[in-house]
Amino acid sequence: MxxxxxxxxxxxxxxxxxxxxxxxxxxxxxxxxxxxxxxxVLAQDVLTTPEALKNAVPLTEAAERTVIEGRQTIQNILDGNDPRLLVVVGPCSIHDVEAALDYARRLRELADQVSDSLYIVMRVYFEKPRTTVGWKGLINDPHLNDSFEIDEGLHIARKLLVDLAEMGLPLATEALDPISPQYLQDCISWSAIGARTTESQTHREMASGLSCPVGFKNGTDGSLDVAINALQSVASPHNFLGINQAGQVAIIRTRGNAYGHVVLRGGNGKPNYDSVSVALAEKELEKAKLSPNIMIDCSHANSNKDAALQPLVLENVTNQILEGNTSIIGLMVESNIGWGNQKLTQDLSQLQYGVSITDACIDWDTTVETFSRMNDKLAAALAKRIVK
Structure with a gap:
């Protein structure tokens, strides 16, 4: 025209x-x-609605009780009313449901043994952020063969979460896709926003409406500014586009999430779990008028992605607490049944049972030894922590 x-x-x-x-x-x-x-766009496949999936795989009374108690305990830790350390531990990612259940049964027993000092929450990550391309997690590709049966992935993920919560294990996951929380968040006691998405407005808005406490990682470059900005944002109300339980596009209006905190994961090849880095983080949080609640991610740049260094990070953190630190409220550890990791191959029969196909993890024996020792060392020191 x-x-x-x-x-x-x-x-x-x-x-x-x-x-x-x-x-x-x-x-x-x-x-x-x-x-x-x-x-x-090649195709558009309609998914099961969140409401339909929850009806098909309902949260049982026992599982619901685990979720509620988990959220409340974590809030108490963040408020300074529970002196224990919050420990988010588990596989880097879930790719084998049976191995995940096996790991959970072991972790349930360990959680009881170390409950004097440590509050154990199982890491159950179904979505993996990618710098370029690669397997994006159990929800996106549950059969590990590029078939991308996402609807089936959501069913598998929810069924596993309900089964794990029924064991009495509170659960943690990364909130990566802005739609999947509508399907799964009622099973979750703690969520993470990763280093690649902490700066994202979409994820800050989403986190402001999550029903559980949320940890924001520092940026991949090691900077804490983006996490602090995220904490200030997530505590405020937001209005944004999303979906409701019926699967309809809706305006989501949130009240804000008062239980955000920072997760130090290192960056640019440098760690930031040491006492100097922790003290600097405390000052920045206090300057921003935020509670100095700090979780240490023992993996990623803090261990240079070397699983063997994770126990050394844990030992360092233990010593900081013994020396009087009160700002470190939690830890994140990548742990699995078997040590290290393996490449995902087309022949799935060649995969080793209980070994990560993403980041390397410490094995089960190391997990038990490390946390048992930590529990014994910290019992007296943590009991002396005053309410912040």
Whole structure:
């Protein structure tokens, strides 16, 4: 379509509307319309609604009790009313449901043994952020073969969460996709916002509406500014686009989440779990008028992604607490049945049982030894912590 002035020049003033005409081909017909929608979309498969999935896989009374008690205990730890350390521990990612259940049974027993000093929450991560490409987690590709049966992935994930919560284990996950929390968050006692998404407005808005405490990791460059900005944002009300339980696009209006805290995970190849880094983080949080609640991620840049260094980070943190630190309220540890990690191959029968296919993890024996020792060392020191 083009616009032209009227035939009379005297009528052509800058404030008068221009008449329009349609460009036609030599035959006088209109040009064929070109597609402008979904040029790069191959298909759109409709998912089960959150409401339908919850009806199909309901949260049992026992599981619901675990979730509620888990959230309340974590809030008490953040408020300074429970002196124990919050310990989020488990596989880097879940790819084998049976191995996850096996790990959980072991962890349930360990949690009772170390409950004097440590409050154990199982890490159950179904979604993995990727710098480029790669397996994005059990929800996205539950069969590990690029079939991307996301609907089935959601069913598998929810069933596993309910089964784990029924064991009495509070659960933690990373809130990565802004839609999946509507399907799973009623099973979760603690959520993480990762280093790649802490700066994202979408994730800050989403976290402001989550029903559980949320840990924000510092940026991949090691900076704490983005996490502090996120904590200030997440505590405020937000209004944003999302979906409701019926799967309809909706305006989500949140009250804000008062239980956000920072997670130090290192960055740019440098750790930030040492006492100097922790003290600097305390000052920055206090300057921003935020509670100096700090969780230490013992993996990622804090261990240079070397699983063997995770116990050394734990030992360092233990010593800081013995020396009087009161700001460290928790730990995150990547642990599995077997040591290290393995590559995901097309022949799934070649995968080792209980070994991570993402980041390397410490094995079960090391997990038991490390936390048992930590529990014994910290019992007296943690009991002396005053309410902040």
């Amino acid at each position: 083009i616009f032209t002035c009227p035939a009379s020049d005297s009528m052509c003033h800058f404030y008068r509307p221009l008449t329009s005409s349609v460009i036609t081909q030599s035959t006088g017909s209109k040009m064929p319309e070109q597609q402008v929608n979904n040029l790069n």
